[in-house]
Amino acid sequence: MAIEIKAPTFPESVADGEIATWHKQEGESVARDELIVEIETDKVVMEVVAPEDGVISKIHAAEGDTIASDQLLAELEPGAAPAADKESSSSAPQSGDGAERPQAAAKGSEESSATEAVMGPAARQLVEEHRLDPASIEATGKGGRVTKEDIIAHLQRQPAAGEKPEPQRPAAEEPLSPAPTGPTGERVEKRVPMTRMRARIAERLLQASSETAMLTTFNEVNMAPVMALREKYKEQFEKTHNGTRLGFMGFFVRACCEALKRFPEVNASIDGTDVVYHGYQDIGVAVSTPGGLVVPVLRDADFMSLADVEAAVRDLGLRARDNKLTIDDMTGGTFTVTNGGVFGSLMSTPILNPPQTGILGMHKIQERPMAVDGQVVILPMMYLALSYDHRLIDGKTAVQFLVAVKDLIEDPARILLQL
Structure with a gap:
């Protein structure tokens, strides 16, 4: 009896999906847990695998088709012999001219099926x-x-x-x-044509621009203390934490968590005419992928150590690159951090990720002459940008939040001491 292969159950935030790529065609054999088809939604690419060994007997949706949650995609005949084996066993060599013709026909058929597949x-x-x-x-x-x-x-x-x-x-x-x-x-x-993910990104960007009172405030931070700390302990940190490297994102995520506790408006969201204050810090980290920008979420980031943050960010980045992120990985989030500096951006105005009301933009570290105690000193400086929804957050609160992040980064011991 054929086994029905259906689309995954989409969450409420995902209306439908689109068949991106069939990795198997009708008549092809599959092994248990082998990838059969990829479904692209407006958030992630979802993979559908074979429930057990068998042969794909029927495909009900073509590439590019829009599908609904739990829709029938294909039928699998379990335990059936691969089609190639049947052909090879039925085309045993025969004597005489008549043997060559069936072999040639079988070969042509195999080449044709290979071309189709x-x-x-x-x-x-x-x-x-x-x-x-x-x-x-x-x-x-x-x-x-x-x-x-x-x-x-x-x-x-x-x-x-x-x-x-x-x-x-x-x-x-x-x-x-x-x-x-x-x-x-x-x-x-x-x-x-735009992919569904790219179209959804464009839609959300327009939504953020048209439905929020977005404003951006800037500051700059001296990265010398964090860079010195990182240089001193990076090898020991990597050995102690099983190969996890000490980067800058961990410091900024931890600094944002502390600042969000002091300024809960920046960690809140607007729902109609209500303000929802979140008693936790779920930090979204913007990750660039070939399909577009995605924002996986670090759950309860305020309880994560620097090593936990660095390991989680690396894992999310690798899974985003390989289209392995799930919808749960990108659902929620109370605040977002994005780092355009990895691409060389010196300054930018990051766009809000609704319904969040704040996003912090990190940028390129660049040496600049700075006045320190009446002397000109060359320091590694980074511009910080905080975009916020002015409907909820006043300019004073936004500036104080950004200064708090700056102070924590310039004196990283305060992150550990929660000062």
Whole structure:
């Protein structure tokens, strides 16, 4: 009896999903817990695996289809022999000319099925639209599968490699005498639909801009004390905490937790006409991924040590890169920290992550001449930016919060002593 493979149960915050990539096709064998299909929601990419060994007998949703929670995706025949084994056993060599013909036919059938299995419908559509040779595309999907991302990357490399895409267009649109308009003789354009995650990010950014009274205040912090502490103890810290490296994010998360306790408005959220004050600090940490910016959450960050924070941030970053984050990892959060400095940003105005009312932006550490006790001293300085919702947080509170973070970072012993 066939086993039904269904979409995961989506939480209330996720209305539906979209089939991103089928890693198995009809007739292919799968092992227990092997990845079958990826579903992209507006928050994460979810993986659906095989419940047990068998063969995919029927697929009910194609790549690009929108699906609902618990919707039937495919059917699995448990314990069935792989299709390739059946073909090989039924095509035993025979004597005479008649033996060669079935073998050749079987070989052609196998090649045809292999070609069909190398990519899904969405990827195949891109190949046909751009008249590409599938053999020339570098496949990064599981089992040598060509994904949509592989095709997009291939198209992006074409101008650099001197290749000329041949988009389909009516003959009437062909220019009679094309004139060179650039160094390569043509100007290339490409239209790619937004992923669900990218579209959701855009929607939330517009929401933050239009539905909040967002304002940003700035300060700068001397990073020399933290850098000296890190330089002195980084090797010992890494050995003591099983390879966890001592970075800067741990200090800022801990400093924010202490500052949020002093200024609860910054840790609050607005729900209609109500203000919700949170008696805990769940800190979101913005992480950049190929699919867009995601904000996984450190639960109860006020009870985490520096080592706990650093280990958790690293784990979340790796899982975000590999599309392993769950919806629970990104649900909630009372305050967000983002670090544009890792990309070289000197100063920016971070955008709020509703319904949160505050977000701290870290930036690049850069040596600058500073006046210290009447003397000009070169110090490693970082600009800090706090964006806040002015509907709830007054300018005075926002500035005091940012100064509190600055003071804790410039004297990190106060973090441990909670001063």
